[in-house]
Amino acid sequence: MSRDTTELSSCLVLAKGSQDLLFSPVFPGFSQKNGICNGTLYKKTFIEHFEQAPMYVAVFTFVGFAVGTIFGYLRDFMRAWGLEKRNIAEEREQQKDFVPLYQDFENFFNRNLYLRIRDNWNRPICSVPGPQFDLMERVTDDYNWTFRFTGRTIKNVINMGSYNYLGFAETDVNALKTVTIELEKYGTGICSTRQEMGTLDKHIELEKLVATFLGVEDAMVFGMGFATNSMNIPALVGKCSLAPAEKLQKIRFMFNIYSLIGAVLYHRGVSVAATLGLILESVDSLVQTFAEAMHVTQEPVIGKQPEPHYPEALTHYMQSLEKLLREAIIYGQPRTHRAWRKIIILVEGIYSMEGSIVRLPEIVSLKNKYKAYLYLDEAHSIGAVGATGRGVIEYFGMSPDDVDVLMGTFTKSFGAAGGYIAGRKDLVDFLRTHSHSAVYATSMCPPVAEQIIRAMKCLMGLDGTTQGLQRVRQLEKNTRYFRRKLHEMGFIIYGNDDSPVVPLLLYMPGKIGAFARRMLEKNIGVVVVGFPATPITESRARFCVSAAHTREMLDTVLNALDELGDFLQLKYSRYSKSSHPELYEEKMLEPED
Amino acid sequence: MDVKSAKNYVFWLFCQFELITCSYLMEPWEKVLFYSFNTGMVGMLLYTTYACVAAHAGTALRLLWHCLGTQPDSAASAVK
Numbered sequence: 025m026s027r028d029t030t031e032l033s034s035c036l037v038l039a040k041g042s043q044d045l046l047f048s049p050v051f052p053g054f055s056q057k058n059g060i061c062n063g064t065l066y067k068k069t070f071i072e073h074f075e076q077a078p079m080y081v082a083v084f085t086f087v088g089f090a091v092g093t094i095f096g097y098l099r100d101f102m103r104a105w106g107l108e109k110r111n112i113a114e115e116r117e118q119q120k121d122f123v124p125l126y127q128d129f130e131n132f133f134n135r136n137l138y139l140r141i142r143d144n145w146n147r148p149i150c151s152v153p154g155p156q157f158d159l160m161e162r163v164t165d166d167y168n169w170t171f172r173f174t175g176r177t178i179k180n181v182i183n184m185g186s187y188n189y190l191g192f193a194e195t196d197v198n199a200l201k202t203v204t205i206e207l208e209k210y211g212t213g214i215c216s217t218r219q220e221m222g223t224l225d226k227h228i229e230l231e232k233l234v235a236t237f238l239g240v241e242d243a244m245v246f247g248m249g250f251a252t253n254s255m256n257i258p259a260l261v262g263k264c265s266l267a268p269a270e271k272l273q274k275i276r277f278m279f280n281i282y283s284l285i286g287a288v289l290y291h292r293g294v295s296v297a298a299t300l301g302l303i304l305e306s307v308d309s310l311v312q313t314f315a316e317a318m319h320v321t322q323e324p325v326i327g328k329q330p331e332p333h334y335p336e337a338l339t340h341y342m343q344s345l346e347k348l349l350r351e352a353i354i355y356g357q358p359r360t361h362r363a364w365r366k367i368i369i370l371v372e373g374i375y376s377m378e379g380s381i382v383r384l385p386e387i388v389s390l391k392n393k394y395k396a397y398l399y400l401d402e403a404h405s406i407g408a409v410g411a412t413g414r415g416v417i418e419y420f421g422m423s424p425d426d427v428d429v430l431m432g433t434f435t436k437s438f439g440a441a442g443g444y445i446a447g448r449k450d451l452v453d454f455l456r457t458h459s460h461s462a463v464y465a466t467s468m469c470p471p472v473a474e475q476i477i478r479a480m481k482c483l484m485g486l487d488g489t490t491q492g493l494q495r496v497r498q499l500e501k502n503t504r505y506f507r508r509k510l511h512e513m514g515f516i517i518y519g520n521d522d523s524p525v526v527p528l529l530l531y532m533p534g535k536i537g538a539f540a541r542r543m544l545e546k547n548i549g550v551v552v553v554g555f556p557a558t559p560i561t562e563s564r565a566r567f568c569v570s571a572a573h574t575r576e577m578l579d580t581v582l583n584a585l586d587e588l589g590d591f592l593q594l595k596y597s598r599y600s601k602s603s604h605p606e607l608y609e610e611k612m613l614e615p616e617d
Numbered sequence: 618m619d620v621k622s623a624k625n626y627v628f629w630l631f632c633q634f635e636l637i638t639c640s641y642l643m644e645p646w647e648k649v650l651f652y653s654f655n656t657g658m659v660g661m662l663l664y665t666t667y668a669c670v671a672a673h674a675g676t677a678l679r680l681l682w683h684c685l686g687t688q689p690d691s692a693a694s695a696v697k
Binding site: 084087088089091092095098137140141167532533534535537538591592593 | 629632633635636637638639640641642643644647651
């Protein structure tokens with residue numbers, strides 16, 4: 025096992041030494057020229073880009089935030105002294121002497137920076153979120169404090185924001201025939217939890233299908249994707265367990281911690297899992313304060329981990345995980361030094377903010393070496409990567425037995441709602457009795473279950489067509505094309521070459537609003553992300569490529585991005601091939617025999 | 618024609634300034650405040666340059682000439 029790791033690190037050192045070229049799309053064949061060493065964990069090339077922008081970009085970003093902050097203070101001052109109308113929530117006059125309800129300063133960023141560009145989020149749509157959708161037009165009269173709808177709809181906006189990876193969010197009547205039948209047979213409501221009267225034959229059928237699809241013994245489905253994590257992690261990770269989570273899992277884990285707290289407060293006896301320094305300090309302190317409040321024995325170990333954004337850190341990332349595992353095993357629990365009862369490593373298949381794929385072979389080898397458990401959250405990767413859409417496990421050519429808990433959601437690639445947890449039969453049996461969701465949450469409704477069944481059957485080829493496989497291939501083609509063209513144009517794109525989530529870095533806060541608004545003017549809907557979800561200097565626009573996008577749609581988007589990139593000066597990359605690549609099908613240059 | 622493209626270029630530069638300093642996001646009265654503050658600072662900088670830098674530069678140059686002026690005599694005496 026250690027021999028594999030050394031060989032792998034030697035290969036990674038090779039990659040690291042030539043990182044400039046490796047990250048250059050100008051030489052796509054560079055890494056393939058030397059090929060993959062035979063004894064390593066990776067069976068094909070693993071190229072990820074995390075290019076750093078020139079220094080002036082960071083300077084300008086800080087200038088922008090500084091100006092925004094100064095004006096934020098000015099506006100707050102004016103509001104506090106009555107020079108400006110207050111639109112924010114505040115207590116009534118009679119309650120002013122009480123304990124304050126609204127923490128003003130905590131919402132500073134929200135009030136002064138987010139609010140100015142708030143019109144780019146929460147845009148209501150009024151059609152199915154397919155490759156194109158309709159938006160309701162809305163305007164604001166008082167600088168985004170309130171909106172009103174004009175009554176018009178903006179038709180056929182190209183959708184680059186929905187997690188519709190395989191294009192199953194569709195309204196085609198033929199495709200939805202079985203769903204309509206189930207809707208008429210069962211209705212929409214279940215009105216009960218799984219453990220009471222909410223288990224239908226549809227759920228059993230779906231669970232068997234999910235288990236077959238993933239190649240595991242058994243699976244359990246839940247009504248809500250987010251709740252799958254937040255309700256089941258407390259069931260799996262009890263007192264005296266350690267859960268190091270990858271730093272890139274940021275917000276999802278933060279929210280899970282918040283809901284963990286909700287769940288734990290409800291069950292006084294259950295303790296919360298200690299989290300290591302791989303997650304954000306804010307979450308650390310949150311768990312720490314909560315742990316202190318609950319008089320829980322374990323406390324989080326705070327360690328400064330290297331930023332996993334930069335290439336050097338990626339090679340050190342597994343080394344730091346190994347170091348953490350070793351320290352956890354050697355030193356045990358913080359005060360008593362008793363051994364941890366179990367150690368669970370939580371990772372995601374694709375990190376939606378970075379577009380990077382988890383380094384599963386290394387993590388599995390680490391977990392086998394140190395006897396830890398692995399919880400793999402495939403929310404974005406199930407259906408989206410892998411030769412037949414079975415997720416990162418298939419992408420790396422590994423077996424599902426390597427991962428202890430496979431979790432995923434049906435919201436992204438299957439066009440439905442809900443999530444699943446799959447694995448060995450005893451794990452799933454445990455969850456059926458101990459999951460908080462099974463006890464308290466209503467189960468998945470039958471038409472949604474039928475949608476998942478039909479999508480999964482389509483993917484597996486059980487409906488008699490090759491449509492599922494075609495969708496997976498189309499997504500792969502679209503992803504590669506889109507990423508390659510964006511690299512050639514000179515944008516900084518993060519993430520793996522095979523991941524359909526494409527973050528395009530914008531950096532400066534002023535450009536976030538400008539980018540989203542101008543793209544909407546060109547009839548393209550994008551999602552932009554800023555500070556709390558990403559590091560403060562790295563705001564980005566996140567594109568989600570779909571199998572339903574045609575080449576023309578992608579070309580429209582790419583042309584618009586080209587124009588906008590020139591106007592807003594977004595082409596920060598130092599490795600672009602040419603500034604105006606023509607968009608045409610490249611001919612094969614090899615002579616045919 | 619050249620004037621138009623020059624004007625477009627200046628306008629584009631101004632847009633870049635607006636984007637970088639987040640004044641694109643400000644309400645009109647905030648923009649007025651921000652630009653007047655900036656113009657004031659730049660104006661003061663230019664005035665200081667005009668008023669003081671020329672004088673200091675002149676003094677420095679005079680000092681330099683003085684040193685250089687006496688140099689041949691002292692060099693000759695040193696050689697001897």
